Amino acid sequence: MRVGVFICHCGNNIAGTVDVAKVAEETRKLPGVVYATTYMYTCSEPGQEEIKKAIKNENLDRVVVSACSPRMHELTFRRTVEKAGLNRYFFEMANIREHVSWIGENKELNTNKAIEAVRMAVEKVKQNKPLYSSSFKINKRVLVIGGGVAGMQAALDCADGGLEVLLVEKSPSVGGMMARLDKTFPTIDCSICILGPKMVDVAQHDKIKLYAYSEIDEIKGYVGNYQIKIRKKATYVDWTKCTGCGTCMEKCPSKNSYDHFNFGVAPTRAINIPFPQAIPKKAKIDPDYCRQFVKGKCGVCAKVCPTKAIDYEMQDEVITEEVGAIIVSTGYSLIDIERLPEYGGGRYPDVITGIQYERILNASGPTSGHIVRPSDHVEPKTVVFVACAGSRDKSIGIPYCSNFCCMYIAKQAILTKDHVPDSQSYVFYMDIRSPGKGYDEFTRRAQEEYGVKYIRGRVSRIYPKGNKMIVKGADTLLGTQVEVEADLVVLGTAVISNSDAGHMAEKLHISYDTFGFYVESHPKLRPVETNTSGVFLAGACQGPKDIPASVCQGSAAASKVQALFSKDMLESDPAVAKVNINACVGCLKCVKTCPFQAIKEKELRDGRVVADVIETVCAGCGVCTSTCPCGAIQLQHFTDNQLLAEVNAICLT
C-alpha cells in the first residue's frame, strides 16, 4: 500500500497557525505513507497537477489531502485522483482548516491536532475499498412549489427550455405577494401590469400544469425520481364548469368574510374570486364564513350560478405525480401586528401594515385606489411610516433586516404625495438601506422632490388622541423626542418565514435556519442549491428578498434544473448501505428505522428472509447500520472497520 499525503497551507489560513512542514515530517513516519508534501494552494490547478504527478512518479495507490472541509473540495480531489487513474474512493480528506487552524490560536497544539487528523485519514484510506457508481434514469419533469413571482419565473424558464412543469400554488391564484402590490420600486411601474402577462403565460403554457389551491402532502424518492402527493383542496366550486363570471360573488349574502388577498383591509364575500386578474379566475367558497356551511342553509350561489358549478359536497382530492427535480419558492409571511403592542398591537384601525396600505393604494383594491383611512374613510393628510416594525429587534426574536421595507416605504411615501398632493409624510427609520441599482437615488427623490420628512429614530409608542394617532419617538440626529400627529400610520412590518416552513422543509429533507428560512448549499457559491440534491430554492423562502432578487433566483434555479436534466442518466452515490446476506438474520429492524423507506425485505432462494437496500433510494445516513444487531448492514465508505481504524488511530497511538 502506497499512501501519498498532501498538506495544504491554504495561504495563511492553515499555515498561519499550523506548522505544516512538521505535519508532513510526522506524516512520513506513518506506516504505509511513502510520500508527504506541503503545497500553498492544493486546490489550485498546479496543486492538483502535483497530486497527479506524485501518483505517477511515486506509484501511489491511496491519497490523503489535508486541507479544508470535505464539503468544500472533496469532489474536486476525487476527480483529480480519478484522472490519475485511481478509484475516486481511494481518497480521504483531513480537515485541518475548519476543525483546526481556524478555531485554535496555539500553533503547537494546532500542529499536534493536525497530525492526529492526518493520521486518522491515513488509517481510513488504507481501509478504503474501490466503489463504483451505477447510473439510473431520470424523470425530466420539475415540480415548482409556490406560484409567486420567483416560482412563476422558474416555471416559465423550465417550460421554455422544454421541460414539463408542475406548478403547485397554495392559494386560489398565482401571483403571490407581487400581485398585491400597487407600484414597484424604483421605477414606479404598475406591479400587476408587469406580472399579469407572466401569470397568463403560466396559465397558457402547454408545458406547465397548474395546481392552484393545492398543497404538497408527501414527497418520496430521490433526485431524478420523486413521487409527489398533491392535495387539491376543496373549493366547493367545480373549476371545470366555473367561468369566473362573478355572479355568485355579487349575490352571496355572507358579506363579512375575511379577505386574505387584501389582508383584511375590507371584508369580502364567502364565495369569491380573489382579484380581477386572478389566474385561474375561478370562484372558491370559504367554509368558515359560508352560510351553507355555518348555518346549514343558504344555497344562493348554487341557485345563481349559470353553469351549475357549485358543489357543497366537494372533498379534497389527492393526486400522485412523478418528477425529477423540485424548486421550492414558497415565499414569506409578515409579522402579526399583535406582536407589536407598543404600536397598538392591532387595537387602532388607523395603524396598518405596509401590505395593507399597498392594497389601499391599488386601483383594484377595496378603496379603488383612493387613499382613505380605515376608521372613518377620510383622506389622510399626515401619514407616518415606521420602518423596522419588528425587524432588527432582538427582543422579539427577529434580529435580521427585512430587506425591502426601506424601499417600499419610500415608494409608498411618494405615491401618497401623488394621490394627496397636500399631504405630508414622515418616515421613522434606523438606517436607509438602499443598495440596489437606482435604489439610493429613489430614496433621495422621496426626500428631495416629494418632501418626505425622514426622522432617524425609533418609535416608542403610538396612541390615539381625538381622531389623530400620536406617533411618539426619538430623533437621534437632533437628540430630542418628537411627536407627530398622524391621520394614518403605516408599519413596515418584519418579514418572517411561513408558519408551515418547517413542515415543508421536513417533507423535502432540506435544512432551515432558526427563523424558518431555507438554507442554501453555500451562501455565496451555491445560493439556489440545497444540500439535498435535486431540490433548489428560489425567492423569499430562503430569506427576505425583493422582486429583482426573487426573479434572479427563479431563473437561476431553473438553469440548475436544466443542467441537471441535460443528462439522461444520473450516477448514484455508491456510499450507500449494503447488506451482507450471510450475516443478516432477517429481523428487519432496519426496514422500520430507515427514514427513506430504502430497505425492503427479500426472500432468498432457500426461503430465508433478509433485508435488501434499494441503492437509488438510500441516502447513506447510516441509521440502519447502528440499528443492525449483528453488523450485517454496512454503509459503504463508512464501514465499521473503516471507522474503527480512525478511532484506533486517535486512541491507540
Next chain:
Amino acid sequence: MIEREYAYYSGCSLEGTASEYDASMRAVLKELDVNFREPDDWSCCGSTPAHTVNHVFAAALAARNLALVEKIGLNTIITPCPSCMMAFKKAQHGMTKSESFKNEVNELLDEPYECGVESKSALQVMYEDIGLDAVSQRVTHALPGLKVAPYYGCILNRPPEVAKFDDPENPISMDKILLSAGVEVSDFAFKLECCGAAFGVVKREMVNQLTYKVLSMALDSGANCIAVACPLCQQNLDLRQGQVNSTTGSSFNIPILYFTQIIGLTYGLSPKALGMDKLIVSAEQIIRSRVTVEEMKKRTESEAQVKAKKPEKKTVIEEAKPEENE
C-alpha cells in the same frame, strides 16, 4: 380559593406617604381571605439609590429582607410598592442567574439568602393566584358614573425578563381586576408613561410637564379618576396636581386612587378604613356616589323603563346626567 400564606413587605413608603395604600391593601387582602405575615426587623429594600451606586450592594439590601422571609418559612412575598418589588425581583434574578454574583451578595449578609422567595406585586397575586372570579365574588357595592384610567407606571412589569408578569407594552391585569369588581375602565394609552418619578424633587418643572400629559390623556380617554399601584406615581399625580395646575394653567381635579382603594369601595369597606381621607384631590364624590349592588340594579331597571318610554336618544342622555350627579 386555595388557602395560601404570603409574606408581606410594606416598605418605607407604605409606612409614610402611602399609608392609605397599606391600609387599603391589608383591608382588601383580608376580605379576600389572604393570610400574610410580616418578617421581623425588615430593612430598606435599596430602591433606586442603591443600584445606581453598586449592584452587589443593592442586591444585598434586598436579599437581606428575602432571607428573613426564608427564615419564617414562606416562599412568596407580596410587595405592594413596585420599587421594592423590582429591587427584590432584580436581586432574585441576578442571584439565581449567576452563582458568583450570589456568592458576592451573600458575603455581605449575616445569613445567606438561598434564592427561595418569589416576590409578587399585589396585582400579580390578585390576577394570578386569587383569580378574577374570587375578586368579583366579594363585590357588594357599585360606583356609578366612575370611569377609571388604569395607570401602571413604568416598572411594574418591566423589564419583562425580570418582571415576568403581564405585557410590558400593554398590561391588562389592573384593567381586568377593576372590571371584575364592576368598575368601568377607559382605554388609556398612557398606562406606562413616565410620571417623573423621583425627579419631582430636583426637576419639578419637568415632572409637572410629564404629569400634565398623563392627567390630560386620562381625561381624553373619558376617565374621571386614575387608579395607581405605585406610591411614587400616586404622589406625583395627586400631591403635585395643584403644582401642575399652576405651572401649566390647567385646572385638573382628578382623584388619584390606589386600585386597592377602589376595590375596597366596591367591597363596601368604610372610606376611613381605606384611608380615603389621606388623598389630596378629594374623592368625596366617588365615595358619595357609592350604592349597593341591589340599589344599582333597581336604578338601571328604572332607567331602562325611562328609555323605553322616550325613544328619542337625545333626551335620554340629558335625563341620565342629573341622576348621575345626585
